[in-house]
Amino acid sequence: MLEVKLHDIGEGMTEGEIIHYLVKVGDSVKTDQPLVEVQTDKMVAELTSPCSGVVKKIIIDAGETVRVGTSLIYIEADESIKMEQKTSPEMKQDVKKEAFSPVMLKEKNMALTFNRVLAAPFTRKIARDNNINIEDVPASDPSGRVTEEDVYRFLKGQQPETQKESVVAVQKEAITLETPDEIPFKGIRKKIAEKMTKSLFTIPHVTHFDEVNMTNLFRMREELKASGESVSVSAFLIKALVISLKDFPIFNAELDEDNSRILLKKNYHIGIATNTDSGLIVPVLHDADKKSIKNIHAEVKGLTERAIAGKMQPFEMQNSTFTVSNVGPLGSTGATPIINYPETALIAFHKTKKQPIVNERDEIVIGHIMTLSMAFDHRVADGATAVAFTNRFASLIEHPHKLMMEMI
Incomplete structure (x- = not known):
């Protein structure tokens, strides 16, 4: 046995x-x-x-x-x-x-040998509690992921015709009769809470806000797209970050309090904060400094897709040295992010807006301005260094030819 x-x-x-x-x-x-x-x-x-x-x-x-x-x-x-x-x-x-x-x-x-329906653990639990085979539930999401709403919709579809009511009546009944749903506080959600609490109560956080003019980068991206090369904005941002981290290694570091030393990491492993049905997942782009912008684009896309589908391998979430959170597409205009302990800093990219700006010739033109927030460990670095770091990063993005020169 x-x-x-x-x-x-x-x-x-x-x-x-x-x-x-x-x-x-x-x-x-x-x-x-x-x-x-x-x-x-x-x-x-x-x-x-x-x-x-x-x-x-x-x-x-x-x-x-x-x-x-x-x-x-x-x-x-x-x-x-x-x-x-x-x-x-x-x-x-x-x-x-x-x-x-x-x-x-x-x-x-680590090898999942059977193709199974994509669904979060809580969604599967709802199906099991209602004696529903999750594989029988049609997915409304184009990716094929079954959601809680899909399960409830399927459940209502199983009711006899005499029991079915109008959508409005069902909604009213849900408001007056249904008890609140419970979400188990465990697994990934609980681990996130533990890690965030440790980070916030261990690290004295300081958040620095800045703006970056994305106009020239957007123009260059369009030119590349016209020539058949489609690359995400995130790939350029990550490349510029890695170059800036090499100039300011204090932010690619870890504080070892027990031995009274700051460890300057020689590897540049960039964590990509990703929102999933199960919670915040941080897949890691390893050795980002050794990859081209095109390769960064492809690898980040693959990592994000696997994170959302719940198919990450353990090694794909290990050993990050600096974390990036791209919340601009969600509509965020600012935040005070929590550092991914035991790293020294985290940078969040927020919404890019069209707005009037003054160019080098003192002309008022329309530009694309992105806001960013950078949280850093004040035990390890100071505000002036953080400002110098984001200035270096902004310079590379605002003048993409400088970014190209750094890769030669």
């Missing part, structure tokens, strides 16, 4: 919530077949079977949170594995060790 245990599928993971079992007692399973969905502090992952066999016992109920190393399922291996174990005691020992090997299980579990 082989045990399937909860193992560490992410950096420093200590516990996980059992979201949903994909098999039941008596089911035949194959090697690498997904067995159970687990919510960690960063993602929803599937644990797969280490062998072919039959599920004999499910030990932990769905909804419970357990520590790493806890046994979840017993599987009786099929006859071929049993025969191998009987014929070779050494092989039996090796198979058992392999079944418990965290490295092997991690490699297996």
Whole structure:
């Protein structure tokens, strides 16, 4: 009998919530077949079977949170594995060790071998509580992601004709009769809260606001687009940031209080704050200084799509040295962002507006002005240095030819 245990599928993971079992007692399973969905502090992952066999016992109920190393399922291996174990005691020992090997299980579990419906854990819970197969629910989102509204819409569609009411009547009934929904405060949401609290109560935050004239960059982007090269604004912003960080390495640093030192990082791993149904995810663009603007565009697009779909790999969210939050497309005009601990600074890009500006010839023209806010650790850097840093960044963006020169 082989045990399937909860193992560490992410950096420093200590516990996980059992979201949903994909098999039941008596089911035949194959090697690498997904067995159970687990919510960690960063993602929803599937644990797969280490062998072919039959599920004999499910030990932990769905909804419970357990520590790493806890046994979840017993599987009786099929006859071929049993025969191998009987014929070779050494092989039996090796198979058992392999079944418990965290490295092997991690490699297996990172590959999701089955295409399953995209849906947040809370959405899946609503479906399960109403005895709905999530795979039967049509998705209204073009990406194929099933939302809470899709589940409720599907649920109402299952009611007999005599019970159906007008949309207005249903809304009124919901206001007067329905109890408030509850959102479990755990998983990614709880981890975000813990990390933000630690950051805010550990780091003396200072927020510096500035404006950047995006007019020339937009013009250059249009020229590139006309020639067949479509690159996002974010890619240019990240490239300019990396160049500025090299000039001001104090912001690509980490304070080591225990040893009374500031560590200036030699790698430039840029965290990309991304809003998802499960909460804020920060995928990391590793070695951004070694990538072209075109490559940055492609990699950031891929990272963002995987984060939204809940398909991030643990290594894709590790070792960031500086974080970027692009909230302008959401309509944000300003904020006081919280630093992604233990980093030294975070920069947020806000809404770009058309407004009158005075050009070099003292003419009033229409320009594209973006606001930014930069939060930094006042233990590590001072306000004057932060202003110099954003001035350097703004200069590269406002004069894109300087940005090109820095890459030669």
